Amino acid sequence: MTSSSDERLDARRDDRLGEALLERLRAALPEGAVVTAVDAIAERSSDRSGVLGQTGALAVVRPRTTAEVAAVLALANETRTPVVPQGALTGLAGAANAVEGAILLDLGRLDRILAIDATERTAVVQPGVIVADLQQTVAAQGLFYAPDPASAEWATVGGTIATNAGGMRALKYGVTRDSVRSLEVVLADGTVVRTRPDTVKGVASLDLTALVIGSEGTLAVVTEATLQLRPAPGIPRGVAATFADVPSALAAANAVMTSGSLPTTLELLDDVALGAIRAWAPDLGLPEEANAWVLAVSDAADGDEELSRFEAVLQANGAITVERAADAETLDKLLDARRALNPALRELRGASLNGDVAVPLGRLGEFFARLTALASERGVEISVAGHVGDGNLHPVVAFDGDDPEQVAAAHRAHDEILGLAQAVGGTMTGEHGVGVEKLPGLGGELSERVRDLQLGIKAVFDPRGILNPGKKFG
Amino acid sequence: MTSSSDERLDARRDDRLGEALLERLRAALPEGAVVTAVDAIAERSSDRSGVLGQTGALAVVRPRTTAEVAAVLALANETRTPVVPQGALTGLAGAANAVEGAILLDLGRLDRILAIDATERTAVVQPGVIVADLQQTVAAQGLFYAPDPASAEWATVGGTIATNAGGMRALKYGVTRDSVRSLEVVLADGTVVRTRPDTVKGVASLDLTALVIGSEGTLAVVTEATLQLRPAPGIPRGVAATFADVPSALAAANAVMTSGSLPTTLELLDDVALGAIRAWAPDLGLPEEANAWVLAVSDAADGDEELSRFEAVLQANGAITVERAADAETLDKLLDARRALNPALRELRGASLNGDVAVPLGRLGEFFARLTALASERGVEISVAGHVGDGNLHPVVAFDGDDPEQVAAAHRAHDEILGLAQAVGGTMTGEHGVGVEKLPGLGGELSERVRDLQLGIKAVFDPRGILNPGKKFG
CATH class of the missing domain: 3.30.465.10 (Uridine Diphospho-n-acetylenolpyruvylglucosamine Reductase; domain 3)
Structure with a gap:
């Protein structure tokens, strides 16, 4: 037999097995819980990472109870069918993306x-x-x-x-x-x-x-x-400040962090982010000479005391402007600058790749400096918005998606950013996860032995490897 | 051969293997790191649980570096020798107790x-x-x-x-x-x-x-x-209150917890504990009619505000007496009542068994009621001191160690307390651990499957089972 007729036979057998499983799933679950429409499957095949899921999932299955979930898994395990647990598909690493032949287990x-x-x-x-x-x-x-x-x-x-x-x-x-x-x-x-x-x-x-x-x-x-x-905490209040450069902003952020209590939130926008926002939303009134932005939020019960301390610290650490929001509504307006970033970046170059690194707080300065050098070396724009208080930064590589050279440079830069975070003792993923998108970077971060421990644990929980295969471990 | 000559031969072979291992350990570690003196081994064989460790450990080994720890474990693993990692032996469940033939790995x-x-x-x-x-x-x-x-x-x-x-x-x-x-x-x-x-x-x-x-x-x-x-938080301050009975104290404690912010510490002493303390330390001036004691500590930055709220809540919830400590030193004096408990209990009956249950906060009242019934049924005294804010209670069964009937009743009551915690949705160990002391109670709490998952994970990390065998899993 030729190999293509092998494949046809395999496919036909898979179809038969798939049909048999679907029948058993339908028998085990209420009417309408098993959906095989191509559109419905396509709709549930990819998260928001930009990485597309595989196209040949078997069905979307929508249980309503624990017992129904258990019934689905028992059948899947018996038939060695992959199962991809899914929520709202808002993930940013492809962790919930479809896998060939899988049950897309929609827990919504x-x-x-x-x-x-x-x-x-x-x-x-x-x-x-x-x-x-x-x-x-x-x-x-x-x-x-x-x-x-x-x-x-x-x-x-x-x-x-x-x-x-x-x-x-x-x-x-x-x-x-x-x-x-x-x-x-x-x-x-x-x-x-x-x-x-x-x-x-x-x-x-x-x-x-x-x-x-x-x-x-x-x-x-x-x-x-x-x-x-x-x-319930106090009403969230905030103070936003601009700085001449990122190192000044980092120093001021560190001064806030070591001033006696931790803010609820401490965010930073870098020069590239701020430049894009200023160009896109001039009405926000960000000063021309500002190349970094910091927002500190307090929800302490002690009224304005903590916020006043943060404000004084930002002032004393070289802020160009300081704006204070004494209630949740005004705070929401301060966040407009942060919110303007995504549309501003789309305007900047058209396409983007989003990162999620976390680095030790003492090495933020070094990370930013190396990031700037990397951007100039690869000829791409890299903007950073980040939860600077815990060192979790979201660098975005903006590029022209129609220019193949830029596309290649951007992907290369995106990968290099992961390595850069790891090189300063950080991680390539602070909060988004590995999914499928970050699998290639795992080797730069986890030892072979840690990987083996994880695979061993995986085998203890899921000996047949049906749960979200091809994700997380690399 | 008789079985006793079998045993002698086994023992001689074990001795030879033990000697060979000791020689290799001595060669791998600095002078003095391997101690085989009987006294030294005995001294490191039991923690403070009251459960004695096994007597035949091979040696106490005292590494000073990670590399030395690694060398010890490599040798132990090769020779399938048990290793018991140890700190200061202040544990209360026998987790660091010696095991026959083991290396007692003193990490001090x-x-x-x-x-x-x-x-x-x-x-x-x-x-x-x-x-x-x-x-x-x-x-x-x-x-x-x-x-x-x-x-x-x-x-x-x-x-x-x-x-x-x-x-x-x-x-x-x-x-x-x-x-x-x-x-x-x-x-x-x-x-x-x-x-x-x-x-x-x-x-x-x-x-x-x-x-x-x-x-x-x-x-x-x-x-x-x-x-x-x-x-650094604010200076710890506290307020202690007495109540007519445990249910009133529990209601007041719950009122503190839901008053807007959590105290740093929320402790409770029950009627039996308070009675023992009053008898042993009359100078503490605990009122005769008090049958429960609550201490709330605040280390909030907002000065006395939080503490005043806790004080008002305790007052409003039926406190008989309220004493406030506005600084760390006075707070320390408030803690004298808590500290008096252990000597007071020794006075009460001579011997005691200490528990460490944790129960859901909404079922504390039920737990205390059933505990009282249990004590009267078994004819023992059970006192309770506890971290009532997180539901972690330390019931102590006090008994006359010279009366075999009381000894039996106390041990039975002690075991039943674990079951009682589990019966109200709690755990037999909130913070002390399983060690060897609580192994018999595990089945009442963890499903077979959870036990199997744990044993599977154990095998992934330690395939030869050399690390602290016979502890934790049951």
Whole structure:
């Protein structure tokens, strides 16, 4: 037989097996939960990373209960069918992208907030709950869910658990892991387990909760999360300052950080970002001589005291302008500069590649200097917006997508930025995850042995390798 | 051959193998690092749990460097010799207790603080550093290391990482895990790996750091830790209140917790504890009608504001007496009541068994009621001191050690308390760990599948099972 007739036979057998599995899935799930329409599959095949998912997924499957998730996984495990757990597809690393022949396990219908308990300081939620909905629901009861990724309005809690999402408030309150008490997960073979009791403290077991958080759907499927709430903080207020250059802004940011308490948020825009914003939105009134912008937010209970300290520190550290927002509404206006960045960058060169590095705080200056050198060497524009308080920066390489030479230079620069972060003791991904997009950079960061430990753990949880294959580990 | 001559031959072969290993250990390590004196081994064979370690350890080995730890583990792994990693032996679950034929790996000489960095907000330390020494050293630089177990004056950082230690400040600042950025560990075969970069954020890998923390020396040996520091908080102040009964005290504690911000510390003593203290230390002036005691500590920066709120809430919730400590020194005096508990309990009955349960906050009342019933049923005294803000209680069964009937009743009650915590959705260990002491209770808490996941992970890290065998997993 020729190899092409081999392939045809293989394909026909795969089709038959796929059909048999679909039939069993339909029998196990309610009407309408198994969708095989080409459009529906295409719609669920790629996240927002810009990396396209594979095109030949088997079906979108939409369970509504833990038992249904368990039934899907048991069938998938029996038939060695890949399963890609999915939330709202707002990810930026391709972690939820479709895989050939896979069940796209859309968890968006597991969307109930099951309990909010002020005494326990917990919310028990299903993975499909939208983060902002949860924030608002608990806020109405005087409570606070701290994780606040930029995608909060669309992202699901399950997605933020899968990626251990960070966001603007991580500086003060930590990342998603720091707000999760326990998880109900379905293992690859369909077994449902709880990672730990819902108590605040507890050390009876290895920390399986932390292990699942950030595992990007490779170890288990989260079907319920008991989340840690906090007392509602004060009203967020802010102060924005501009600086003559990035090193001055970094020094001022460090002075804020070491002034006695941590701001809730500390953001930075660099010279390239600021230049693009000024060109695109002149009405924002950013001064010509400003080449860096810093925003410090306080949600402390002590009224304006903390904010006044941040303001004084920024002033004393060479700010060109300082603008203070004493309430949430004015603060929102200060954020306009940050929000203008994405449209401004699109204007700048048309196409862009987004980064997510994190570097040690003491090496931010060195990182920025090397980044500038890299941009000039490769002939591309690299702008940086970042959560400077925790060293998590989002460098964006802007380029002309119609110029093949620029496209190549931009991709090269994008890859080199990852290496640059690693070279200063940092990581190529601070909060977006590895997915498929960052697999090539893993070797620069993790030792072979750490990779082997991870693959060993993966095999313990998912011996047949059905859960999100080809993601996270490289 | 008789079985006793079998045993003699086995013992002789073991001796020969042991001698050969000792020779290789001595060759690999500096003079004096390998100690085989019977006294020295006996001294390092048991922690403070009251459970005695096994008596036949091979040697105490005292490395001074990561490379020496790696050399010891490589030899141990090759020869399948058990290794028990040890700190200051202040543990309360037997996790560091000696095992027959084992190398007792005393990490106390790896005792240097390698770096303190205000910009990074980190301290890089070796595992043998004493927690209180670290606290004081960073405090001198205006920084703060939050974890503060009761044993801070003696416990090593490595020991607190191994157990994921909590303590009185865990309510506000979290447990040890929440203050660890990354670890350098030596794997069972002697390979040295870092769990992650030292950046604040980073999601390139599964959370191996959290996995090692609390693993009680079963997965790897920690040889260096990058710890998370915080800006120094305000001066700790406190308010202590007495109540007519435990339910009133619990209601007042809950009112404090939901009053707008969390105290740094929220402690409770129950009626039995208070009765014992009153009898033993009448000069403390605890009122006769008081059957519960609550202490709230504030280290907020806003001066006395938070403390005044806590005081008002305690007043409004039925306190009999309220005493306020406006500075650290007076606060220390308030803690005298708490400190009097252990000697008072010894006075009460002579012997005691200490518990470490954690229960959901909403079920504290039910737990206390069932505990009282249990005590009366078994004819023993059970006192409770606890970190009531996080539901982590330390019930102590006091009994007459010379009365065999009481001894049996006490042990039975002690075991039943674990089950009681589990029955209300809690855990038998909030912060002390499983060690060997709590192995029998594990089945009441963790599913078979969770146990299998843990054993699978253990096998990935330590395929020959040399690291602290017989501990943690049951």
